[in-house]
Amino acid sequence: MDMHTVVVGTSGTTADDVVAVARHGARVELSTAAVDALAASRLIVDALAAKPEPVYGVSTGFGALASRHISTELRAQLQRNIVRSHAAGMGPRVEREVVRALMFLRLKTVASGHTGVRLEVAQTMADVLNAGITPVVHEYGSLGCSGDLAPLSHCALTLMGEGEAEGPDGTVRPAGELLAAHGITPVELREKEGLALLNGTDGMLGMLVMALADLRNLYTSADITAALSLEALLGTEKVLAPELHAIRPHPGQGVSADNMLRVLAGSGLTGHHQDDAPRVQDAYSVRCAPQVNGAGRDTLDYAAVVAGRELASAVDNPVVLPDGRVESNGNFHGAPVAYVLDFLAIVAADLGSICERRTDRLLDKHRSHGLPPFLADDAGVDSGLMIAQYTQAALVSEMKRLAVPASADSIPSSAMQEDHVSMGWSAARKLRTAVDNLTRIVAVELYAATRAVELRAAEGLVPAPASQAAVAALRAAGAEGPGPDRFLAPDLAAADTFVREGRLVAAVEPVTGPLA
Numbered sequence: 001m002d003m004h005t006v007v008v009g010t011s012g013t014t015a016d017d018v019v020a021v022a023r024h025g026a027r028v029e030l031s032t033a034a035v036d037a038l039a040a041s042r043l044i045v046d047a048l049a050a051k052p053e054p055v056y057g058v059s060t061g062f063g064a065l066a067s068r069h070i071s072t073e074l075r076a077q078l079q080r081n082i083v084r085s086h087a088a089g090m091g092p093r094v095e096r097e098v099v100r101a102l103m104f105l106r107l108k109t110v111a112s113g114h115t116g117v118r119l120e121v122a123q124t125m126a127d128v129l130n131a132g133i134t135p136v137v138h139e140y141g142s143l144g145c146s147g148d149l150a151p152l153s154h155c156a157l158t159l160m161g162e163g164e165a166e167g168p169d170g171t172v173r174p175a176g177e178l179l180a181a182h183g184i185t186p187v188e189l190r191e192k193e194g195l196a197l198l199n200g201t202d203g204m205l206g207m208l209v210m211a212l213a214d215l216r217n218l219y220t221s222a223d224i225t226a227a228l229s230l231e232a233l234l235g236t237e238k239v240l241a242p243e244l245h246a247i248r249p250h251p252g253q254g255v256s257a258d259n260m261l262r263v264l265a266g267s268g269l270t271g272h273h274q275d276d277a278p279r280v281q282d283a284y285s286v287r288c289a290p291q292v293n294g295a296g297r298d299t300l301d302y303a304a305v306v307a308g309r310e311l312a313s314a315v316d317n318p319v320v321l322p323d324g325r326v327e328s329n330g331n332f333h334g335a336p337v338a339y340v341l342d343f344l345a346i347v348a349a350d351l352g353s354i355c356e357r358r359t360d361r362l363l364d365k366h367r368s369h370g371l372p373p374f375l376a377d378d379a380g381v382d383s384g385l386m387i388a389q390y391t392q393a394a395l396v397s398e399m400k401r402l403a404v405p406a407s408a409d410s411i412p413s414s415a416m417q418e419d420h421v422s423m424g425w426s427a428a429r430k431l432r433t434a435v436d437n438l439t440r441i442v443a444v445e446l447y448a449a450t451r452a453v454e455l456r457a458a459e460g461l462v463p464a465p466a467s468q469a470a471v472a473a474l475r476a477a478g479a480e481g482p483g484p485d486r487f488l489a490p491d492l493a494a495a496d497t498f499v500r501e502g503r504l505v506a507a508v509e510p511v512t513g514p515l516a
Helices: 013-024 033-051 072-086 096-110 117-128 147-161 175-181 203-232 242-246 251-264 289-311 335-363 385-400 426-460 464-478 489-500 503-512
Strands: 006-007 025-029 090-092 136-142 164-166 170-174
Touching: 006 013, 013 096, 013 203, 013 289, 025 033, 025 117, 033 117, 072 147, 096 117, 096 147, 096 203, 117 147, 136 147, 136 170, 147 175, 147 203, 164 175, 170 175, 175 203, 203 251, 203 289, 203 335, 203 426, 203 464, 203 489, 203 503, 242 251, 242 503, 251 289, 251 464, 251 503, 289 335, 335 426, 385 426, 426 489, 464 489, 464 503, 489 503
Parallel strands: 006 025
Antiparallel strands: 090 136, 164 170
16 A cells, blocks of 8 residues: 555545555545535534425435435435445446545545535545455446446445455455454444435546546557657658647647657658658558547547546535535536547547557558568568457457447436436446557557567668667567567567556656657
């Protein structure tokens, strides 16, 4: 567990804090302002609970059953029941980092003072996170409206000491046993608290934040691999000139072109070796890399704006307002988050597609400008990277299927009370798969491009210093260079890990300076 501590206040949180808690085990504590806000909002809820007039979420049923007034003696049972009945997820377990993000973001909203939850409930949420206890949450159960209901319910169930959870040692045990082992007392939910623990976009938001972090690394990595492919194909770097991108001022395009230009600085391969096969222009997958990578970068920036707004939000229904009103609303609808999750799946698919096209070009003797077929040592006896490209192509094909938007679908629920839903959780789940696949696709291009650069170097041509640094670091990481055929999967796995951990970017930046 990371000893870094994230302080949860009343006005949202940051993407960096989400990643720190979800992935790196940062500790969580409530600020003094949050403690005060929790107490103030609870006074309002308690006052309303004492009145005879029904208030949604405080003294009524939920969803299509909201018209029933619930008597005082049944309200604690009502809150327990909503958690138990809504913890109805099915399918494989969701990853630990997703569940931690889910719990942390729900705590963020609870701490805002807009939910009416008591301090002891919020503190228990923090204690569970700090103990490394992770509720068992399942793949299916959220429609992305009225919040990520089933996933959040499984988390709330753990707070009650019920259901199953994973301990810090990775063992799944009854949640009550884990709480007891860490000295945590299960919560007894009161008016509104069960509902407040379930009504949020926290799962889809957490996955969006982590996808953005991963995609930032992948887009910078893809700028590097595009530059390596351009270099290996003896292309021209003139298309990367800043003045060309200034006249079409999409921000991401200029950033990607600058990244590529810095990787190629000092290359002895680019633009000078076309005598045997003159060409006026490089293929689109090479020449238009900044335009495609850059458009994806701009989409990431828009998605980050949406994520930032959602991180600053208090999503619950009903909400406690500063003037003492408790009002119903529709802020739990996941449409804003669902749309950008789908947008990111689309640009990820297209980035994977252009990476694969460059890889295929490197392997095709008719288009690689003198490289051996499939970059093989003895073509015919050796198959080289032929099947590595097959694997990459299969991944690209799946990426295209994953790019089909989930948010364009809706299925009615709750006896037609919840008759339009966002499917944001589904959009987030498929984006995680897309990001995972994209990492492998970029890794295959890297592996092919570095082999091609080394083959050029063997001919006496001098690669760019940044290219040499990338090759050396990848080889040190266990992905071997040119030679006779060998068991290839371990090399590709090493390249995958190299990209996934950000080591490609780290390898070239001492030469290029920081890349965007």
